[in-house]
Amino acid sequence: xxxxxxxxxALLQGVSELFPISSLGHTILVPALLRWTNINRSDPTFLAxxxxxxxxxxxxxxxxxxxxxxxxxxxxxxxVVRGRLSDDRYERIGWLLVIGTLPVGILxxxxxxxxxxxxxxxxxxxxxxxxxxxxxxxxEALRRRQQHVEGRADRPMEKLxxxxxxxxxFSQSLALLPGISRxxxxxxxxxxxxxDHEDAxxxxxxxxxxxxxxxxxxEIPKLFAPNAHVVxxxxxxxxxxxxxxxxxxxxxxxxxxxxxxxxxxxxxxxxVGVICFILSRTGVIS
Amino acid sequence: xKAIALVLAIVFFVLGLLYGMGTINFLTKSGEAHAHHVSHLxxxxxxxxxxxxxxxxxTSPQPSR
Numbered sequence: 001x002x003x004x005x006x007x008x009x010a011l012l013q014g015v016s017e018l019f020p021i022s023s024l025g026h027t028i029l030v031p032a033l034l035r036w037t038n039i040n041r042s043d044p045t046f047l048a049x050x051x052x053x054x055x056x057x058x059x060x061x062x063x064x065x066x067x068x069x070x071x072x073x074x075x076x077x078x079x080v081v082r083g084r085l086s087d088d089r090y091e092r093i094g095w096l097l098v099i100g101t102l103p104v105g106i107l108x109x110x111x112x113x114x115x116x117x118x119x120x121x122x123x124x125x126x127x128x129x130x131x132x133x134x135x136x137x138x139x140e141a142l143r144r145r146q147q148h149v150e151g152r153a154d155r156p157m158e159k160l161x162x163x164x165x166x167x168x169x170f171s172q173s174l175a176l177l178p179g180i181s182r183x184x185x186x187x188x189x190x191x192x193x194x195x196d197h198e199d200a201x202x203x204x205x206x207x208x209x210x211x212x213x214x215x216x217x218x219e220i221p222k223l224f225a226p227n228a229h230v231v232x233x234x235x236x237x238x239x240x241x242x243x244x245x246x247x248x249x250x251x252x253x254x255x256x257x258x259x260x261x262x263x264x265x266x267x268x269x270x271x272v273g274v275i276c277f278i279l280s281r282t283g284v285i286s
Numbered sequence: 287x288k289a290i291a292l293v294l295a296i297v298f299f300v301l302g303l304l305y306g307m308g309t310i311n312f313l314t315k316s317g318e319a320h321a322h323h324v325s326h327l328x329x330x331x332x333x334x335x336x337x338x339x340x341x342x343x344x345t346s347p348q349p350s351r
Contacts (some may be wrong), residue, residue, distance in 0.1 A: 080339055083346025098336065109329045218325045 003234060005036060006049065010238040013053040014060070014245025017212070018205065018253060020184030020265045021272075022132055023171035024116075029276050030179055032285040041120065045230055048223045052235045056243035061209040064250050069207070072097070092158040093206070099162050100169035101210050107173040108215065115176045122285050126276035128179025133269030135180075136262040139188030146194065154196040156201045164193040172207060178275070182208055187262060201257040204248055279283040288344045295337035302330030 001009075012030055016023040027050075031039045040046060062069060068090070074097070075091035085091065119125065146152045160168070171189035175182035183204045190200030223230065279285045304310045306327035 079343065083342050084348060085343065102333070102336075105329055105332065109325045214328075218328060221324075 001039060001046065001049070001231075001234065003237075005039065006231075006234040006238045007241055009049075010053055010056070010241035011245050013050070014057055014242035015249050017057045018053075018061075018183055018208075018246055018249040020132075020136065020181040020187060020262060021269055022125075022129055022175070022181040022184070023134075024098040024175070025125040025129045025179035025181075028120060029129070029272075029285075032122045033276070033279070035285075044222065044225045044227045047219075047234060047279075048225065048230045049238060050279055051216055051219040051222050052230070052239040054212055054219070055206055056241070057237035057246040058209060058216055060214035060243040060246035061171050061205060061212065061250060064247055065206060065209070069209070072206075073277055089158045096158070096160055096162065096165040096203075097206055097210065100165040100207050102170070103166060103169040104173040104175075105214070108176060108211070112176055116178065119178050120144055121280075122276060123280040125178040126273045126280055128177050128273075129269050130179075130273030130277065132180050132184055133266040133271075133273060135188055136266035136269070139191050140261055140266070143191040146192070152194055154195045154236045157190075157195055160193055160203075161196070168193065168207065170205070172204075172211070181269075182211075184262065184265065191262075192196050196286075197257040197261055198254070205254075288341060291337050291341035291344060295334045295341060297329045298334035298337060302327045305330060323336060 008030075012026055016026040028041070031041075032224065071090040073095040075088050076094040079085055079088075079091050079095075085095070111231055119128070168186050168189040172182055172186040174180045174185045183201070186204040186207055187197075187200045190203050191197070195203060223235075276285065301310075305323050308323055
């Protein structure tokens with residue numbers, strides 16, 4: 001892997017992890033489109049490099065929401081010490097996040113490897129990316145129906161029920177499929193649970209943080225695998241670039257979703273997904 | 287419910303221990319087995335910890351109204 005490839009992949013990871021366009025799908029499709037035949041996604045060196053990128057992304061999310069995470073962790077510890085739940089907003093959000101993280105934690109540990117082995121090539125990634133776009137359109141349509149036909153009002157994220165949190169958590173697990181976006185799936189689920197776009201994005205980013213962080217911590221041994229030969233400078237620069245890209249992405253998206261919806265990302269996923277599928281079927285990318 | 291929480295906590299703790307020692311291989315990938323065993327151990331112990339917290343919530347005295 002060249003330095004330029006490392007920087008492009010880091011930038012791609014940092015941005016696409018948080019934008020609802022699937023980072024996994026893009027890390028399969030972009031190297032295929034650019035004909036980076038020297039990059040083998042199952043190579044231990046590449047896997048170790050990806051660990052660093054994920055760590056950079058997770059740290060960026062923690063830094064961006066640092067005050068909120070501090071309040072959540074303190075509230076969670078206080079409730080455990082007290083031995084009962086209270087009406088504290090951060091405590092409620094904290095337990096919702098804990099409950100919501102369990103589905104992806106369990107399903108990820110059990111099924112991540114077989115799912116990626118099965119679908120980790122451009123054609124399935126393109127199909128799932130198209131489906132990801134269609135799901136966003138469907139989510140927006142259902143949300144409008146909920147509001148205008150059923151007359152349901154928005155609710156703040158701390159008013160989610162635990163069952164709804166599990167539902168959002170399960171939807172996040174769909175991101176195990178390359179092409180399905182973690183943030184896109186969890187945002188759509190949040191919208192269907194009556195969150196507005198801003199809160200759905202906020203909850204989605206909070207929910208993604210422990211998953212990305214824990215997954216990258218669990219993968220740290222790959223950095224020291226005997227046949228992983230990560231170039232230290234590439235790893236450091238990659239981690240920093242991914243972190244900075246993720247930080248600015250989440251800053252942009254939190255402002256974007258104050259007054260916009262998921263449809264532009266839906267169009268992007270459908271168009272790119274269809275083009276990549278055609279290219280993969282015609283043998284242009286493989 | 288208290289008993290269920292406690293039993294689940296113990297079951298998941300032991301399950302994690304068995305995964306950690308490599309005694310059980312259920313739903314782990316062969317080959318890079320060690321890393322997979324560690325992730326199974328961690329998720330089992332996290333669930334065990336949550337069950338213990340659930341148990342604590344049910345056993346601590348509630349404030350009088």
